[in-house]
Amino acid sequence: GESVGLHLPTLSVQEGDNSIINCAYSNSASDYFIWYKQESGKGPQFIIDIRSNMDKRQGQRVTVLLNKTVKHLSLQIAATQPGDSAVYFCAENSIFSGTYKYIFGTGTRLKVLA
């Protein structure tokens, strides 16, 4: 679910299982979406992106799904590993006043259980 308070929602997954992280975006006019992984004390690291003319894109162990009808984005991680433990953010690239900037979601903490 989405976070409305000070604490990030947490998803706990057994090592080897698949993870699904969800994100609701805000602007129906957004046309580019990105998933970032952020480990403690580090900057966001690009995982995968998708353009609005697609509804699915696959990378190595990751898949992003886009549902424009309900403004929903998901990140699927196959065979989750301990190194996947981090906070995951979705970002939408929206044009406001003629310029492009990323609007980040609130994030989901993924904990991989051994």
Next chain:
Amino acid sequence: NAGVMQNPRHLVRRRGQEARLRCSPMKGHSHVYWYRQLPEEGLKFMVYLQKENIIDESGMPKERFSAEFPKEGPSILRIQQVVRGDSAAYFCASSPPSGTGPYNEQFFGPGTRLTVL
């Protein structure tokens, strides 16, 4: 090819002092973005700059905050007369000159963690 570099990584200031945060974009990148992140929250856009130009500063507080990206040297985010509420992680991202449309991937630096005492 070095990534986006930020310094200092950690900065401690007392209330009323000035904070200067530096960002060197990736080689060949001419677009710089600054974001602020409070603990347990997502990144919030502050400002978008190109060389010698501020393109979008809609996320910048109206007072005490300023940013520049000179022709030579790093981009600077400057916070004057810091207050405790300015304590946060500040991230810089850069993108190449071809990234003027919506599909421009932004590469993030490691961030500067500002603590105001």
